[in-house]
Amino acid sequence: xxxxxxxxxxxxxxxxxxxxxxxxxxxxxxxxxxxxxxxxxxxxxxxxxxxxxxxxxxxxxxxxxxxxxxxxxxxxxxxxxxxxxxxxxxxxxxxxxxxxxxxxxxxxxxxxxxxxxxxxxxxxxxxxxxxxxxxxxxxxxxxxxxxxxxxxxxxxxxxxxxxxxxxxxxxxxxxxxxxxxxxxxxxxxxxxxxxxxxxxxxxxxxxxxxxxxxxxxxxxxxxxxxxxxxxxxxxxxxxxxxxxxxxxxxxxxxx
Amino acid sequence: xxxxxxxxxxxxxxxxxxxxxxxxxxxxxxxxxxxxxxxxxxxxxxxxxxxxxxxxxxxxxxxxxxxxxxxxxxxxxxxxxxxxxxxxxxxxxxxxxxxxxxxxxxxxxxxxxxxxxxxxxxxxxxxxxxxxxxxxxxxxxxxxxxxxxxxxxxxxxxxxxxxxxxxxxxxxxxxxxxxxxxxxxxxxxxxxxxxxxxxxxxxxxxxxxxxxxxxxxxxxxxxxxxxxxxxxxxxxxxxxxxxxxxxxxxxxxxxxxxxxxxxxxxxxxxxxxxxxxxxxxxxxxxxxxxxxxxxxxxxxxxxxxxxxxxxxxxxxx
Numbered sequence: 001x002x003x004x005x006x007x008x009x010x011x012x013x014x015x016x017x018x019x020x021x022x023x024x025x026x027x028x029x030x031x032x033x034x035x036x037x038x039x040x041x042x043x044x045x046x047x048x049x050x051x052x053x054x055x056x057x058x059x060x061x062x063x064x065x066x067x068x069x070x071x072x073x074x075x076x077x078x079x080x081x082x083x084x085x086x087x088x089x090x091x092x093x094x095x096x097x098x099x100x101x102x103x104x105x106x107x108x109x110x111x112x113x114x115x116x117x118x119x120x121x122x123x124x125x126x127x128x129x130x131x132x133x134x135x136x137x138x139x140x141x142x143x144x145x146x147x148x149x150x151x152x153x154x155x156x157x158x159x160x161x162x163x164x165x166x167x168x169x170x171x172x173x174x175x176x177x178x179x180x181x182x183x184x185x186x187x188x189x190x191x192x193x194x195x196x197x198x199x200x201x202x203x204x205x206x207x208x209x210x211x212x213x214x215x216x217x218x219x220x221x222x223x224x225x226x227x228x229x230x231x232x233x234x235x236x237x238x239x240x241x242x243x244x245x246x247x248x249x250x251x252x253x254x255x
Numbered sequence: 256x257x258x259x260x261x262x263x264x265x266x267x268x269x270x271x272x273x274x275x276x277x278x279x280x281x282x283x284x285x286x287x288x289x290x291x292x293x294x295x296x297x298x299x300x301x302x303x304x305x306x307x308x309x310x311x312x313x314x315x316x317x318x319x320x321x322x323x324x325x326x327x328x329x330x331x332x333x334x335x336x337x338x339x340x341x342x343x344x345x346x347x348x349x350x351x352x353x354x355x356x357x358x359x360x361x362x363x364x365x366x367x368x369x370x371x372x373x374x375x376x377x378x379x380x381x382x383x384x385x386x387x388x389x390x391x392x393x394x395x396x397x398x399x400x401x402x403x404x405x406x407x408x409x410x411x412x413x414x415x416x417x418x419x420x421x422x423x424x425x426x427x428x429x430x431x432x433x434x435x436x437x438x439x440x441x442x443x444x445x446x447x448x449x450x451x452x453x454x455x456x457x458x459x460x461x462x463x464x465x466x467x468x469x470x471x472x473x474x475x476x477x478x479x480x481x482x483x484x485x486x487x488x489x490x491x492x493x494x495x496x497x498x499x500x501x502x503x504x505x506x507x508x509x510x511x512x513x514x515x516x517x518x519x520x521x522x523x524x525x526x527x528x529x530x531x532x533x534x535x536x537x538x539x540x541x542x543x544x545x546x547x548x549x550x551x552x553x554x555x556x557x558x559x560x561x562x563x564x565x566x567x568x569x570x571x572x
Contacts, residue, residue, distance in 0.1 A: 004334070010364030014357075021352060089348030093407065096312040096342045097365045098334040255274065255315045 007099045011107025012114075015081050019115050026077065027119060030069045034123050037065050038130040041187060052189050053220040058131035063213040064186025066123055067148070070116055071181055071206070074149050075173045078112035078156025083169055086161070086252075095254060101247035105154070105240075112153035113146065120145050133217070141216035147232050148209055154239035161252050180206040185214075190222040205231060263323075264290040264415055264446050265311065270320030272306050272470075280306040282470035284320070288415075293437070293447045295457035295478075297562050298467035304450040305345060307467070308417045312342045324415065338366050341413030345420040345450075347400045349407070351393035355384055358392060359406045366411035378406050382436065398425040405436070416440065418449040422456060434459055454559035464558065468566055478558065485564070487556045488530020490521040492538070495547040504544045508537050519548075530555065 019026045042058035049057035085091035094104065127133065135141050163169040184206035190198050201207055202223070212228025215221035221228070246253065265288040272281040280303045288294050298304050309315035311322050313333065322329040324336040349358060359375055379385040382402040387395060392403055401421070408416060418437070422430040430453070437460060441447060451457055457464055458478070465475040474481070497516035509523035521537060524530020534553060541548060 002334075004367045006367045006369065007365050010361050013364075014361050017357070088350070089344070089346050090350055092312075092314055092342065092344050092348055093362060093365065095314050096337060096340070098338040098367055099365060100334070250316050254313070255309065 004098050004100075004103050007097060008103035008106040008110075011094075011099070011104065012111045015108060015111030016114065018081075019077070019111070026073070026115060027122060030073055030119060031122055031126055034065055034069055035126055035130075037061070037068075038127060042130050052192070053218070055218050055220070056131070059133040059218075060189075060214075061187055062124075062127050062131070062133055063217050064181070064184075064210045065127075066120055066145075067184075067206070067210050067213055068178070068181045068186055069123055070120055070145065070148060071152055071177050071209075072173050073119055074112055074116040074152040075156035075159060075177060077115050078109060078153040079160035079163065079169055079173075081108045081112055082157055082160035083163055091253070101244055104247070105157070105243065109150065109153040109157055112156060113149040116149035116153070117145065120149075135217050136219045137216045141213065144213055144216050144229070144232075147229075147236065148213070151232055151236040151239060154236065154243060158239060158242055158246070161246055164252075177206070180204050181210065183207075184210045185222055186210055205235070208232075260290045262290040263287045264325065265448075266321075266323040267307075267311070268321050268323075270307070270310060270322065271318045272303075272310060272315060273318045280470050281310065281317070281320075284467075284470070284472055286465060286472060286475065288446060288448060289463075290446055291441070291444055292462040293441055293449065293460050294463050294465065295461035296448060296450045296465045296467060297454065297457055298450070299566060302467045303470040304467060305419055306470075308342070308419050308448070308450065312340060312417060313337060338411065339414045341408035341411065341416040343401075343404050343408045343416070343418045343421055345423060347397065347404065349392050349400065349403060352391055354389050354391055355379065355395075355403055355406070356388040358403060359410045362407040363410035368411045374412070375410065378409050381439070382406050383432075398429040401425060402433075405433075409440070413445065415446045415448070418447060420450055420452065422451070422453060430456070454562055458558040466562060466565055473565055481561065482558065483525050483527045485556075485561045486525050486527075486530075487522060487560075488524040488534065488553065489556070490530075490534040490537075490551055490553045492519040492521070492541070492551050493517065493549045494519060495549055498546065502544050502546070504540045505537060508533060508540075510537065 038058070041061055046057040046061070051057065052060045085094060159169065159172050183201065184204050185201070190201045190207060190211070193201055208223055208228045208231045211221040211223045212225055212232070215225045215228070245251075267284055267286040270281050270284040271279070273279050284307060296304050296307070306315055310317045311324065311329070313329075325339055327333075327336045329336055353361070356375065356379070359378060360370065363371065363375065376385065379388055382405060384399065384402055384406055387399065392400060395403065401424070405421065421437070422433050425433065434456065437447060437449070449456070449461075461478050463475065464478045464481055466473045476484070494517055498512055498519070499516060501510065501512060508521060510519055510521045512518070513520055521534055524533050531553065534551070538548070538551065
């Protein structure tokens, strides 16, 4: 038996079904939160702001808001996906099945990434209710979103294996990803920051993601799209290597 | 009934597991399971039963040793073998919000098998779960949840099935019902390894019995052979009049006087019925000798007696 395609598909389907069971938490809550951002920052405050990089402020913040939701939801979905079987003990079935690292990643990470893409589409549709915008490079935007969703699904998977409590599961998305996304140019351009903060902001990896996505939307960015893309691909590779190591050693999976 | 053959379906050699902190859960275990048999692994709590199952099923990383299933070394060619192994865990671990049908269908797919509604229906019906197929698992009783776990393990038609305490926490009626299910599986040719606290369960179903304690296999034998070799009969004969000493006519029997000569106690025989024959001869000898008695209480040792004796012997050693 080579790659267990049916096994991977079963995990994928089940994870998506789980999301449908928790539709409010998985879809409606982030859409509501994003809508509130658009209302407060886009319409209420944004109407009094000057355009940034020749982009209307309400439109300028769309990639950042998308990234904010995408990173948080993707990481949470993926980490919960693997943490819950560990917590409830149902992981016994996965470990005893003819399923390896490849099937597990395709199933869990693929489902988390799919949910994120659906969410991104819903958020972009929601944004049209508040602001007129056009995406300059739509295919590149989709590609970049897929890449980020896949990378952070892998990252979330690692988090779900590392965490041994619900508290730890929430620490990274809430205390690290959300603040870094806020400080990564979601609501402003990095060149609006005074020296040396504009340079210090470049130490924030999320800034490269927000900037990269904004480039695919409007063709302008704080940093080169090549660097953003390279960094994301590098992150993807590192996460994949870590997961391969986890499966090889059984760390936190097998006693 | 499917026959037990000498062909090894599972071969464990030199298997050891030392957990972090130094606890040696398995200590150089050698065990061979024959195709088609029901093998009962008995042992007190913490003996290493669940660790042994985990090491075969991929839940535990052995520290050393080799496990071969269906001729494949599980350390290398695990995919093929795992697809033919089913596991019913001790804990009621399942997605409580999933429906019964979906949970069982998921298990089949996870093991690489194509959807088969007829097979899922057959499994659910055989475990009287069909009427509950659309119920969420959390709505079921403990016994029914355990049936769901069995259904999940059977969904991919395993050739080798591990049942870790399959009847723990279920009532007597359900337990006997499950014994029937297990017997039916055996008839279909499934090899079954079960761990249990209910020795009666092993006595009822097993072809062979293994006793494990502190990670070491103390004994593996055919159940009947073990009973014959280690079984004993105990008979207490209540006498009408006290005896001061044993008359020569019964002195050749393994008997002793107790209760101030009011009771004659016989301990002997084996698990094949020899003890009862001895007791019959003993009572005839008593009558011939003019010794009257009021009653006889005969007890054949059960597998549980043998198990307890075996474990406590090694405890003392």
